[in-house]
Amino acid sequence: MKTQPxxxxxxxxxxxxxxxxxxxxxxxxxxxxxxxxxxxxxxFGRPIAHGxxxxxxxxxxxxxxxxxxxxxSGALKVRWRAPAIQPVEVTATAEPRGFEDGVASYAVQCxxxxxDVLLTGTASVRVDEA
Amino acid sequence: MTAEPDxxxxxxxxxxxxxxxxxxxxxxxxxxxxxxxxxxxxxGVVPPLAAGALALGxxxxxxxxxxxxxxAGQEFEFLRAITLGESLETLVRVxxxxxxxxxxxxALEVELRSAGDGVTVLRGRxxxxxxxxxxxx
Numbered sequence: 001m002k003t004q005p006x007x008x009x010x011x012x013x014x015x016x017x018x019x020x021x022x023x024x025x026x027x028x029x030x031x032x033x034x035x036x037x038x039x040x041x042x043x044f045g046r047p048i049a050h051g052x053x054x055x056x057x058x059x060x061x062x063x064x065x066x067x068x069x070x071x072x073s074g075a076l077k078v079r080w081r082a083p084a085i086q087p088v089e090v091t092a093t094a095e096p097r098g099f100e101d102g103v104a105s106y107a108v109q110c111x112x113x114x115x116d117v118l119l120t121g122t123a124s125v126r127v128d129e130a
Numbered sequence: 131m132t133a134e135p136d137x138x139x140x141x142x143x144x145x146x147x148x149x150x151x152x153x154x155x156x157x158x159x160x161x162x163x164x165x166x167x168x169x170x171x172x173x174g175v176v177p178p179l180a181a182g183a184l185a186l187g188x189x190x191x192x193x194x195x196x197x198x199x200x201x202a203g204q205e206f207e208f209l210r211a212i213t214l215g216e217s218l219e220t221l222v223r224v225x226x227x228x229x230x231x232x233x234x235x236x237a238l239e240v241e242l243r244s245a246g247d248g249v250t251v252l253r254g255r256x257x258x259x260x261x262x263x264x265x266x267x
Contacts, residue, residue, distance in 0.1 A: 012166050021164035025157075027187030031197050042198055051201035052183045056165040059179035063171060071178040071211040079203040 004099035005127065007106060010061045014049045015087035022053045049084040054118055057092035058108045066125050078108065078121030089113045094123055102128035135193050137260065140236060142227045148188050148220035150245050155214055157184060178208040182254050185220055185240055192222075196260045202235070203257035210244075210251045217245035225255065234262040 012018075019033050028050060031038040039047040055078060063070045084090060091113070094106035104127050110119040135146060153176045161180040162169045182204075212218070219242070226237035235257065242252040 018164060018166070021160075025160035025164040026183045028183075028190060030190075030195055030199060032200075038197060051204070052179070052186070053165060055204065056167065056179055056183075059177065060165065060167040063167070063177065067171060068175055068211050071175055071208055074178055074208040075206065076179075077205045080201060083200075 004096045004104045005065050006096065007061050007065045007094035009091050009093045010057045010064070011089060011091040012057055013087060013089050014053060014084055016047065019047065019049050019053065019086055022050055026050065026052065028052075044083050044085060046085050049086050049088070051080045051119070054080070054084050054090060054092075054110050057090060057110055058094065058119070058121075058123060061092050061094050061108075062106075062123055062125060066127065069127060070125055073126035075124045076108075076121065077123075078119050080119050081117050084110075084112070084118050090118065097122070099127075102126055137193050137195055137199070137236070138234065138262070140193070140224045140227065142224050144224040146192070146222050148192055148222065150217050150219050151188060152215050152217050153181065153184065153212065158214065174214055176212040176214060178206070178212070178252065181208075181212050181242065181252055182206050182240075185242055185252070185254070186256060188220060189222055189238070189240060195258065199258055199260035201256065202259045203255075205253075205255040207253040208251075209253065210249060212242070212251050218251070219243045219245050229262050232262050234260050236260075 023034050033047055090110050092110045094108045097107050098105045103124050105124040108121050108123045111117045221241045223239045225239045228235045238256045240254040241250055243250050
């Protein structure tokens with residue numbers, strides 16, 4: 001592979017049903033995601049999505065391009081910048097940032113349709129033998 | 131550390147091992163249904179972020195997070211594909227602890243190892259922020 005692959009964006013609606021399903025699937029009981037009364041006592045005032053659920057869109061974008069290579073040699077480093085207050089449509093993007101020694105690097109981001117940035121960071125994956 | 135740790139009492143350098151576990155098809159299906167990722171691309175292999183998320187879930191089972199805890203940052207290295215049914219061990223280490231303006235920040239390093247050959251298959255580092263109201267140090 002001589003050129004850095006493009007990674008297609010992933011857009012998904014994150015609503016309370018999805019967040020509740022994720023709480024069960026990931027065994028994450030934090031009430032800030034599912035308990036309206038509890039969330040009302042927090043700075044956000046309403047339940048927020050799991051950061052890992054937002055990050056899952058980045059991983060999905062990478063796996064759609066790289067398949068099992070992503071599972072065998074991927075890396076992520078992200079910070080969450082703002083909470084995803086559901087329901088919200090989120091788009092994950094990965095912009096090429098370099099291709100060296102067989103490792104493709106990307107600047108990754110998740111943002112809402114209104115342009116609010118929820119997450120930024122980097123992703124990389126080995127796509128060739130060094 | 132062998133006793134059940136409390137989040138607010140964790141100190142830098144604390145280490146503990148979680149019980150061995152494996153991912154089965156229903157774990158992966160529930161994760162993919164929740165996230166919306168198509169399942170077809172994962173045939174017998176655990177999606178790597180599912181492995182990370184479920185390992186963090188196992189950690190939270192051992193060390194419940196305070197209700198207002200927030201995930202501030204995350205790093206993962208996926209070192210080898212994990213297959214369904216593969217027995218895994220989880221080592222957790224408290225890499226960093228700091229407290230500022232009523233907020234406790236912990237960096238937790240998680241390592242998943244194959245129970246069969248001891249090979250590390252995933253490394254993660256989670257930064258978690260929580261109210262320090264129950265802090266003891």
